[in-house]
Amino acid sequence: ADIISTVEFNHTGELLATGDKGGRVVIFQREQESKNQPHRRGEYNVYSTFQSHEPEFDYLKSLEIEEKINKIRWLPQQNAAYFLLSTNDKTVKLWKVSERDKRPEGYNLKDEDGRLRDPSMITMLRVPVLRPMDLMVEATPRRVFANAHTYHINSISVNSDYETYMSADDLRINLWNFEITNQSFNIVDIKPANMEELTEVITAAEFHPHHCNTFVYSSSKGTIRLCDMRTAALCDRHAKFFEEPEDPSNRSFFSEIISSISDVKFSHSGRYIMTRDYLTVKVWDLNMENRPIETYQVHDYLRSKLCSLYENDCIFDKFECVWNGPDSVIMTGSYNNFFRMFDRNTKRDVTLEASRENSKPRAILKPRKVCVGGKRRKDEISVDSLDFSKKILHTAWHPSENIIAVAATNNLYIFQDKVN
Amino acid sequence: MFMRGLKRKCFDGEEDIEGTLAGIKAIPSYNLQRQSLLDMSLVKLQLCHMLVEPNLCRSVLIANTVRQIQEEMTQDGTWQMINTQSTGQAPLDRLVSTDILCRSSRDQAEGKHVPGYGTFNKDFESDQAQDSSETLSAASSVQAPRNLQSNVWEMENPQENKGNFQKSLDQIFETLENKSPNSVEDLFSEVDNSYYDLDTMLTGMMSNTKMGHCDSIETFSSPTNTASNSNCKSDLNELDHIVEILVES
Numbered sequence: 309a310d311i312i313s314t315v316e317f318n319h320t321g322e323l324l325a326t327g328d329k330g331g332r333v334v335i336f337q338r339e340q341e342s343k344n345q346p347h348r349r350g351e352y353n354v355y356s357t358f359q360s361h362e363p364e365f366d367y368l369k370s371l372e373i374e375e376k377i378n379k380i381r382w383l384p385q386q387n388a389a390y391f392l393l394s395t396n397d398k399t400v401k402l403w404k405v406s407e408r409d410k411r412p413e414g415y416n417l418k419d420e421d422g423r424l425r426d427p428s429m430i431t432m433l434r435v436p437v438l439r440p441m442d443l444m445v446e447a448t449p450r451r452v453f454a455n456a457h458t459y460h461i462n463s464i465s466v467n468s469d470y471e472t473y474m475s476a477d478d479l480r481i482n483l484w485n486f487e488i489t490n491q492s493f494n495i496v497d498i499k500p501a502n503m504e505e506l507t508e509v510i511t512a513a514e515f516h517p518h519h520c521n522t523f524v525y526s527s528s529k530g531t532i533r534l535c536d537m538r539t540a541a542l543c544d545r546h547a548k549f550f551e552e553p554e555d556p557s558n559r560s561f562f563s564e565i566i567s568s569i570s571d572v573k574f575s576h577s578g579r580y581i582m583t584r585d586y587l588t589v590k591v592w593d594l595n596m597e598n599r600p601i602e603t604y605q606v607h608d609y610l611r612s613k614l615c616s617l618y619e620n621d622c623i624f625d626k627f628e629c630v631w632n633g634p635d636s637v638i639m640t641g642s643y644n645n646f647f648r649m650f651d652r653n654t655k656r657d658v659t660l661e662a663s664r665e666n667s668k669p670r671a672i673l674k675p676r677k678v679c680v681g682g683k684r685r686k687d688e689i690s691v692d693s694l695d696f697s698k699k700i701l702h703t704a705w706h707p708s709e710n711i712i713a714v715a716a717t718n719n720l721y722i723f724q725d726k727v728n
Numbered sequence: 729m730f731m732r733g734l735k736r737k738c739f740d741g742e743e744d745i746e747g748t749l750a751g752i753k754a755i756p757s758y759n760l761q762r763q764s765l766l767d768m769s770l771v772k773l774q775l776c777h778m779l780v781e782p783n784l785c786r787s788v789l790i791a792n793t794v795r796q797i798q799e800e801m802t803q804d805g806t807w808q809m810i811n812t813q814s815t816g817q818a819p820l821d822r823l824v825s826t827d828i829l830c831r832s833s834r835d836q837a838e839g840k841h842v843p844g845y846g847t848f849n850k851d852f853e854s855d856q857a858q859d860s861s862e863t864l865s866a867a868s869s870v871q872a873p874r875n876l877q878s879n880v881w882e883m884e885n886p887q888e889n890k891g892n893f894q895k896s897l898d899q900i901f902e903t904l905e906n907k908s909p910n911s912v913e914d915l916f917s918e919v920d921n922s923y924y925d926l927d928t929m930l931t932g933m934m935s936n937t938k939m940g941h942c943d944s945i946e947t948f949s950s951p952t953n954t955a956s957n958s959n960c961k962s963d964l965n966e967l968d969h970i971v972e973i974l975v976e977s
Contacts, residue, residue: 371781397781459784478784507792509785528785561765561796565789615761619768624786 312715318382327377331361358447402451469520476513530567570626584629641700
């Protein structure tokens with residue numbers, strides 16, 4: 309099994325898609341709740357597996373293009389088939405996932421094996437009929453959106469008009485129409501004329517969930533820009549600029565690096581945005597640009613370890629963050645296979661672990677605690693024994709229920725609310 | 729996980745280092761840590777060039793860190809400490825010129841084709857293009873519109889000394905653009921090979937024998953007002969000697 313690089317529920321929560329470093333997409337489907345086993349709520353089983361992207365070689369630059377799936381985004385369902393966008397560093401693909409459970413039988417010109425029948429042997433005509441067959445799930449690439457990005461794609465986002473989507477790389481954001489693959493509009497371009505003047509890159513971008521003209525993008529300097537596509541074709545001038553003033557007491561050489569935003573997500577309501585930087589998660593009100601309304605410490609005990617984390621490159625890890633359906637709880641990952649949840653209303657938070665060794669299937673997860681000071685209580689883990697190779701970067705929350713998917717390196721964990 | 733068990737303190741932020749020798753000697757660990765952070769960052773930047781398609785975000789963040797350290801180093805301790813004998817304000821122009829002189833002569837010593845001292849000084853003041861590189865040709869060198877020579881730091885702070893690592897940064901961004909194998913070679917050609925070995929870097933730092941990029945500049949910058957070429961040359965010979973040792977090791 310390869311390292312999971314993205315996790316995403318579809319809009320109903322019936323399907324859960326994962327992308328991995330090997331370019332594969334695995335889709336899980338929630339099984340129907342059966343009356344026979346009421347205590348087993350719908351579990352997720354593998355529904356479809358396909359190879360989305362292959363490794364490529366850029367001959368012009370003599371560089372390999374990784375097949376790793378950076379992001380998957382589902383389209384809302386409009387017919388029996390499911391559609392999703394998957395992207396690697398350079399190419400976005402639209403995949404159609406459809407079921408086939410019937411097969412036509414009784415062709416006139418060919419027999420059941422597909423071999424052509426001798427026309428002189430045909431004495432009568434018949435109408436082919438559809439007969440049931442074993443369910444087959446097919447994934448077919450419907451569109452390939454290529455050659456539009458010089459830099460690495462970090463985000464894709466489906467617009468609420470369901471006709472367009474955007475793809476963002478380090479320096480540019482492009483707007484696509486689903487039907488057109490040989491053209492895209494560039495809507496943001498922050499590439500300086502002289503590359504040596506480059507000091508800031510785009511780290512994430514997302515469309516507003518309801519307003520099809522609005523999107524946000526975050527930067528490596530910890531800022532978020534909200535743009536309105538109605539103002540101009542090229543949205544280089546933002547409509548809103550979100551930045552928190554720096555805390556001078558916390559200033560260090562690593563201040564900029566840890567302020568770099570790794571993920572930005574609109575709330576389902578469209579009223580708030582959530583950003584993740586290295587040590588915190590912040591919630592911003594779209595109506596207030598000068599500071600976030602809430603800040604949550606994910607793993608502040610790492611603040612004194614920043615130099616070591618810079619050395620081993622962990623400081624550049626890009627953690628994602630997610631909202632729950634009602635936007636009342638936010639979740640993000642950490643190290644040691646820990647992930648954190650923050651309740652915005654009660655202000656309570658919890659640290660949980662995604663690990664087979666430390667929890668049995670169907671057992672309730674035990675809250676974890678990292679001890680910072682000298683005295684370590686039983687069950688607490690000291691900062692120095694954290695495993696920084698076990699990082700939870702990708703998580704997803706079911707759109708309406710308390711079901712979460714957590715990707716721990718090459719394992720996928722699905723947790724549900726306890727059923728009484 | 730943590731490398732080599734070195735005890736390291738996180739930098740607390742910018743300390744206002746007074747320009748007295750005593751003051752500087754009291755905080756050697758901060759400078760040392762800052763220097764080691766700078767070295768580490770440079771290694772990271774250069775190493776990431778050996779990978780396939782470096783992560784641009786990471787490169788930019790590391791480059792910004794290097795820039796930040798360099799700005800701090802030129803603002804406080806590094807220059808004022810060396811220049812204790814100068815009267816009044818440190819004549820940074822002369823300090824800078826001295827360095828340029830020394831570097832250009834070092835390049836000459838390495839057999840590279842660079843303009844003479846006189847033209848070099850003048851060109852620096854007028855053009856802010858200071859980096860002598862193996863790509864410079866005689867007359868039109870400084871005016872050559874290569875990206876390599878234009879540098880955002882120069883635009884902002886013409887008085888500051890630049891240092892070899894800036895050239896590395898320029899080259900890094902340029903190679904990010906061009907991605908030609910040759911420029912990668914150029915990038916590495918002047919780099920002290922011991923950078924590739926983190927162990928060497930760390931142990932060198934600890935035993936204080938390592939000649940970091942900034943260290944070499946510090947050595948060059950003469951404490952006297954009369955920046956004599958002879959001073960530079962003796963330092964240069966010493967640098968050559970040390971580089972020889974490091975390269976052969």
